[in-house]
Amino acid sequence: MNKKMLIFTDLDGTLLDHYTYQTRAADCTIKNLKEKNIPIIPNTSKTLAEVLLIRADLKLETPFIIENGAAVYIPVNYFSIQPDGTQLENGFWVKSFCQKKDFWLSLLSAEARQFKTHFRGFSQMRAQQLADLTGLSITDAGLAKRRQFGEPVDWLGSQQSQDDFIKHMHLLGANVLEGGRFLHISGNCDKGQAQSWLAQQYKINQPERGLTVIALGDSDNDTAMLEAADIAVVVRSPVHAFPILQRENELYFSREYGPAGWAECLQKIIF
Ligand SMILES: [Mg+2]
Missing domain, CATH: 3.40.50.1000 (HAD superfamily/HAD-like)
Known part of the structure; x- marks a missing residue:
């Protein structure tokens, strides 16, 4: 067969x-x-x-x-x-x-404070802002915000600060994946x-x-x-x-x- x-x-x-x-x-x-x-x-x-x-x-x-x-x-x-x-x-x-989103949000806010001004996470954006950034409709941006397991962030800082951030998050046990538009902070999946x-x-x-x-x-x-x-x-x-x-x-x-x-x-x- x-x-x-x-x-x-x-x-x-x-x-x-x-x-x-x-x-x-x-x-x-x-x-x-x-x-x-x-x-x-x-x-x-x-x-x-x-x-x-x-x-x-x-x-x-x-x-x-x-x-x-x-x-x-x-x-x-x-x-x-x-x-x-x-x-x-x-x-x-x-x-x-993988662990749920709340775990990663609290890790970002408690342990990555020094990078706070270098990125904007999905949770901080309104659907309209995400729509502007991605070209999605507002409805679709709303669906994209319904994440259960991790937090994508839009990197606003330099390449160097992004590299430092990724290293820092790895040390905290997070996994950082670079997608087409965003850095995805999540677990080891x-x-x-x-x-x-x-x-x-x-x-x-x-x-x-x-x-x-x-x-x-x-x-x-x-x-x-x-x-x-x-x-x-x-x-x-x-x-x-x-x-x-x-x-x-x-x-x-x-x-x-x-x-x-x-x-x-x-x-x-x-x-
Ligand atoms: Mg792709």
């Missing part, structure tokens, strides 16, 4: 265009994948509220990973048995890998760990069938998922260089940007 393929994909700048947040150039490939029953699994820095909307738009019924690997959401009964370590929450089996856990659940569910994990991303916060996949696709960004990866085999770089690059590489690999 053919190995089952799983597609883990970043959203912002990868499946969604960096500027328009649209998937248009990938729509035909999404349809092709659905016809072949290949799950498209969002693996994103976005919140539950944001992913639920995108998932409904794209008519995906697959599991997904939110907030940079902080939690995996699996629709109830997607697998024949409920995976170990998951909790039932609004129709999903949820596996979380990443997209790779959550992806590997979820791939393992597919294996447990269908042990007789091998798996090929394909991951697609455009930024530094995608490197863990790209390194952990069987096949890695780095999608070209209009605003930053390709992230640096250790692996050299089964590695693709798109020629096109965002969703067009996403479709270009999956067409080459699968179809």
